[in-house]
Amino acid sequence: MRGPQSPGPWAYVGPPLELDAFVGRSAQLAELASVLGGSRLVTVTGAGGVGKSRLAGRAAARWASGDAERGAGRGWVELATVRDPQLVEYAVLEALGLTDHTSRMPREMLLEHLTGRRVLLVLDGFEHLVETCAGLTAELVRRLPELRVLAVGRRPLGLAGERLFPLPPLDEDEAVELFTRRAAEQGLPVAGAPEVRELCRRLEGVPLALELAAGRLRALSPDQLLRRLDDRFRLLTGGGRDALPRHQTLRTAIGWSHELCTPAERLLWARLSVFARTFDLEAAEYVCSGDGLAARDVLDVLSELLAQSVVSREETPAGPRYRMLDTVRAYGADWLEAAGDADRLRRRHRDWYLGLATWCELDWFSPRQREVAARVEAELANLRAALELCLTEPEGVHLGQYLAGSLWFCWVGCGRLAEGRRWLERSVELESGYERSRLKALWVLGHVAILQGDTVTALRTLRECREQAERCADATAAAYAEHRAGCLALITDDMSGAETLLRSALDRYREIGELNSNVLMGQVELAMTRAFQGDLPDAVRLCEDVRGICEDHGERWARSYALYVLAYAAWREGAPARARKLLGDCLGNAHAFDDLLGCVLAIELLALVTAAQGDPAEAAVLQGAAGRLWPSVGLPLFGSAHYNAPHEVCEAAARRALGDTRYEECVREGSRLDRDAAVARALGHDGVRPLGALPAPRGARGREGAGKREPAASPAPEGGRTAG
The missing domain is CATH 1.10.8 (Helicase, Ruva Protein; domain 3)
Incomplete structure (x- = not known):
């Protein structure tokens, strides 16, 4: 997901295996594009499989290319696999590439981000969510005069001013x-x-x-x-x-x-219907095998379904994946229900994605971190389906709590705080009878609330987690709860309290042999308390230690925060060139992970470094760019005097050099940059840097060594490898 920005260039890649309905459709395409140009709400209706989605996609591409000079954007919202009406607005946010780390409602975020922007929103496959989609569309169209909506479904939305475009079959x-x-x-x-x-x-x-x-x-x-x-x-x-x-x-x-189809092909067709959107071969082999279909035979049978156009194959950043058209999937689901096998298959599907989440949580602390991010992005629809099943079956609630907690790296590290909070809150409200699963969800919820700037919820949740963990003798949950309480103290400027809590948490982690990205973040946060209290050498020692561990394990996400602290220390020590180099690496990594907080912190500090290097106008532009991002992170700079100090120093220096009028002009220029453009500007080039290469891991461990590391000899309180 991309950050809060006007939706940028959006290339339509039609639903895989959507049929080439453009044989003879040129006249209808031109007509639809024309209707779209003159109407704010157009609904393409027609039977399933008649080519509605492909026609709408081509018309949307034509509309936006003709409006390119006005900065038009588009978002394609695929709703066919969305079953929960409450997820519709999150699906729209995702389609528009909007990330928001606050606790605001998604509709509020949509209205804020789209105000004054010329955008075409395509709602594809809405008919099973017509009431929710109609309500959302009515409000968006009423309040956003620059917005156009192209709905695609088997029935109208039923709204005033809706222009219907019925699509007939081919002649x-x-x-x-x-x-x-x-x-x-x-x-x-x-x-x-x-x-x-x-x-x-x-x-x-x-x-x-x-x-x-x-x-x-x-x-x-x-x-x-x-x-x-x-x-x-x-x-x-x-x-x-x-x-x-x-x-x-x-x-x-x-x-x-x-x-x-052969009996085996029919069987696989029906079983594949449990997947939401796309799936990979390994998932199909596990979920769909057994009772008449051996795992070793799944590939051959799947190949036959591919040849018959029942299933399509597509290339993704997570590797090759497969999908069925919604109409084809629905037919298979009917057969699965008729066979009385639907519940069993849904549970196998759930179990596979529980295992996947567990594996990805471990693999997040490894050289495969980027692959994990891509894999989870590709599997989100299936993970949501697994969460939904867990939280709607009393016997599965503890699994839902465990799954929501295990996906902390997705919610926190990959820019999905708002969605994560929804699942976490829903899970902890339910009784499961398995306290350890609930405790994991609780400390992750506390972490998410901190990053959203919701200190009240964070304090309440973490206190409950700490007290219950002590009663249950759950040393892991107690360590995480204490760690996050220390993080909360840090962003509320209680440096002494933060240091005490973070040191205690790191001691607990060493005692239980815990080492992962979260633990390293605890050491980075401890380093920040030392830096804010003026002990820069100690902060540098702590973060250089984290940096070394990250390079050992190929870890990049926590490493970017260590680089931020090292850059802060470099600026304080009067070395802006070194600080800029560190921040460039930090920002490139944070942006690649869609870590909005990491991006905005780096841009704020880069603005200060830029001012220190004699370019106050560019510093003001970067402050404007950061200012546009902060509302989607939460309270700017957390309301912290310590975190806010670089911003205030930079602003004062830039205003002195430029004067108030010129400074405000530069800030306004920066505020017009979306996140991609802001990152490119901050990095000093036109293209956004891909995820930076790390030095070759020093003795990188395989899967067996990625989750644990023998603690080094316990250092003095000032520093050392306190995380491990």
Whole structure:
């Protein structure tokens, strides 16, 4: 997710395997783009599989490219797999690339971020959430005059001023062209075959039906396809007697394709329906195997479903992944329910993602940290489904608490505080009978609340966690609760209290053999208390120690905060060039992890360093850029006099050098930069730096050594490797 910004360039990559409904759609595309230009709310309606999403995506791309000079942005909100109406607004935030670390409601955040910005919002697959989407759309359109909404679904939103754009199936010639093109892509020329035209006529021009039929051409001739379809047409027609013919045809085509599958293919099709959005091969092999389908056979059966266009493959930053179109998934889900196997498969799905979260939490403290971030991003829809199942089944509540707590690195390290807080609060409100799971969720909730600037909730939650952990003799939860209490004292300027709590927490971590990114952050926070109290050498020793451990383990996220403290010390010691180099590395890493707090802290300090190097105008621009980001982090600089000191020193120096009028002009210039642009400006180049390479890990450990490290000899209180 990107930070609080006007949505920048957004390239539409249509829903995978969405059919090429643009054979013969040029006139409708032009018409929709024209309607979109003159209406603030347009809804494309039509049967499933008729090509609504692809047409909407092309129209959105055309609209935004024509409006590029006005800075138009777009966001594609995929709602088909969103089941909880409360997650709709979070899905919109995610689609627009908006990160907000505060405890504000998502609608408030949307209204604030979109005010005055020219944006096209596409709501795709909203029909099962029509009431929620209608309410949200009505308010956004009413309060944001520059906003346009393009809704895509099987029914209208039912709002005043809504312009409907019904999308019919392809006509006969267009259908034949699409079918023959798909055949040619498989090296099977069928152009001119009389059976093709009859087949397309029977399938009534529904692109999904044509695609499924074309996927069978490797095994069956057009004549065989036609005869098999003719045999099954009446039998497989779905829906009630009053259903639209094209709805019946679509279900017929899917059912017919299903009938042509082998028993193993049907079985896998049904079981794959438990996945939300995309999945990988390992997940499919675990979740879908057993009871008639061996794990070793899943790949071969999946390959057949790929060849038949039931499943599609896509490349992602997390590696190759698979998905089914929503209509195809829904058909499989019906069969899974009919077989009485849905509950068992949902629990296998839940168990896989519990295991995945556990593994990723351990792997976060390793050279694979970036891969973990990409993996969790790709699996968010499935993790949400697992959380939902856990928290709606009384016997699974403790698993939901454990899962919400284990994903702390996603909520905190990957810019998803608001969503994390929702799951954490929901989980700790439930009785599970497993206190340790709830305690983990409690200290993570306290951590999230601190980062959102909600000190009241943080204090209450952490006190409860500490007291209950002591009663239960849960040494791990007690250490984490004390650590986060120390962090809370730090940002509220209680340096003495923070130092006491953090030192005690680090001692507890050593006693239980705990070493991970959280532990290292505790040492960085201790270093900051020392720096704020004027002991820079001690702060440097502590952070150099963290830096070394991070390089041993390939850890980058906690390392970026250690670099921030080292840069702060360098500035205080009169070495701005060294501080700038450290901050460049810090900011590049924080931005790559979508860590909004890490970004804004680095930009604030870079502004001060820039002023110290004789460029007050650029320093003011960076302060303006940071000022735009801070409201989405929480109270600017936490309301802390210590954290705020660099900002005040920089502002005073820049105002003296520039004068008030010029200073304010530069701040306004910076406030117009979105986060990508602000980071690029701060780093001094046009492109945002990718996640920086680290030195080769010194004796990097494998998975077995990544979670634990033998503590070094206990140092004096001033420093040393206190984290490990």
